[in-house]
Amino acid sequence: MINKDLVIIGGGSAGLAAAIKARQEGIKDILIIEKDGNLGGILNQCIHNGFGLEIFNEELTGPEYAYRFKQIVKDKKIEYLLNTSILSLDKGFFIKYINESGVSICHAKCIIFAGGCYEKNAGAINLMGDRPSGIFTAGCAQKYINIKGYMPAKKVVILGSGDIGLITARRMTLEGANVLAVLEIMPYSNGLNRNIKQCLDDFNIPLYLSYTVKKVIGKSRLEKIIAGKVDENLNFIDGEEIEFDCDTLLLSVGLVPNISILNNLGIEVSSAKGPKVDEIMQTNVSGLFAAGNCVHVHDLVDFVTNEGYLAGFGAALYLKNQLKEDLNIDVVARNNVSYVVPNKIKYSSNKELEFKFRVKKPCKNVDIIIKNNDKIIKKVYKLALLPSQMENIKINTTNSPLKDGMITIDIETRA
């Protein structure tokens, strides 16, 4: 068995940032465990540009963005294992993992979990009809094309208008496939406006709002998709159908934090489906931190990197025994707010707090109201809020310290 001060599970954008920050804060004994053969996580297959606008003020591609952090990790000689899968993670922080050298156990004083998220697949969405080949997630197709160099489709229908689906639609078109349609069950798109424009409109790919797959037809390979229109209760409207002759159905129907490995540790889970965390990304299990898409799914990698830095900073304080818990505040998302991160505030020494959240439904002309035990501490007006866009609100508590109890996030529509 080996012993480490800090083990970081996942060498993607959150894990790399966490490692770099923890090292900057003086933590020497760090190990990153990565299941892929390359550090960088999902960035390696996101070859499109648009990454890094917040942090570098540049438009980088995914691999370029990842490279900058990989280089720092290598320069700082932070230890990492590639092609290594976690088998179990037990109380007391015994991490059992497997790689080419066999099964090993590592004991950690502190863990940062940065395991990312997974795509909802066909099993998660009740697809009616046959079960032919040719149905996979958009991210899976992205990996085939961008990493493996295979072209898995000729005529494609995409279900779900999330960003990965839109970006894969463009990528497939550029590589010679015919993308017939993007179907979205909701009356609004779940992708960024810019991706609707540059991935669909630029290539004349139609987006069907309030449409979803009604039936899958195909013996061995997918042959046909029957799409049906839905009403406001998401029930199919009789007679409103469109048939698409296609060989591939790509699913871009949502991402879910990947936290099953934490099951043995007794973590509390938030409505974002990730572990509940405090303002320095520590979970309810002392010494277990989490950051990135395993906590809540982000729109921008820049925010994931910042969250990784925060977790790395928090883990360093934990390892140096510098955490003094003196507050007990629950952060609660109310009415149209689907989740908020962090879920707990514990340290009055943190003067700068950032609340990240999403709305459940699109809304216009609203105030975001943050209260501490019914006292308003921040009010921000927004012209429009969308579920596809994460909001973040910063508060500074220097002049008005927080009190034990509750912080609530509300959305109120202006008259």
Next chain:
Amino acid sequence: MKELTCIVCPRGCHLYIDDNLKVSGNFCKRGETYAIEELTHPSRILTTTMRIENRNSKLVCVKTNKKIPKEKMLDVMNEINNQTAKAPCKIGDTAIENILGLGVDIIFTSEVD
């Protein structure tokens, strides 16, 4: 009056451009530049992958180092897919010089040893 969605950043501003190319609805200066460009000569950065000589199925990521006219995207894709890169590849190094005479280079965006 024309309407456009800005693609410069994830904010995705809704832009309005009048007949004299006066832009409104933009949050920042880049939106104005984008709107005028989009109406006069729309152009995009193209990102894709390229095969590597003598390396079965190994890919390297590439992009255009400047924006190319939107209508040239598929032609440039074809040209990139007809060529192979020589390893080792370093980020920022040129893979194809002056592709299709557009005055734009194809450069590597990932590293291959």
